[in-house]
Amino acid sequence: MRKDEKRTAFSRKVVEAIRKIPRGRVATYGQIAALAGNSRAARGVAWILHSSSDAERLPxxxxxxxxxxxxxxxxxxxxxxxxxxxxxxxxxxxAGRIDLEVFQWEPRGKLPAVFKTFERSFR
DNA sequence: AGTATGACGTTTT
DNA sequence: AAAAACGCCATAC
Structure with missing residues (x-):
């Protein structure tokens, strides 16, 4: 596997997107694929991670x-x-489960659901 | 150009 | 709840 990735536009965008995931947050394969321009390429994202996550020092x-x-x-x-x-x-x-409602990364600055409940309690 | 391979996703059993 | 059945896609060779 390991070769000279990053050649196609898709690969580059996938790497970019993954680099943007903030500490303490998570993203899904499909989410990354969508950010890279192809919401149906989740498997492609997985392949890229599998083959070049070490060399690229990705989170x-x-x-x-x-x-x-x-x-x-x-x-x-x-x-x-x-x-x-x-x-x-x-x-x-x-079991490896993570609460997406709380920890999923929202690229557009949207706050996690748990914060909304706080908002409500302040009204 | 055609086949095989996944760190996937959604729907159906 | 868990697994199978499909569907889908980028790469490798």
């Missing part, structure tokens, strides 16, 4: 599945990803 651990779950299998990166997420204050249960 790969902040990318998870659409249902808020770590996609890596046990013994194949699951534990490592879980640790790295926890280190940023992201709650991950034993």
């Amino acid at each position: 790969w651990h902040r990318v998870i599945g659409s249902r808020g779950r770590i996609s890596l299998g046990r013994g194949r990166g699951f534990e490592k990803q879980r640790r790295r997420l926890a280190a940023e204050g992201i709650a991950v249960d034993r």
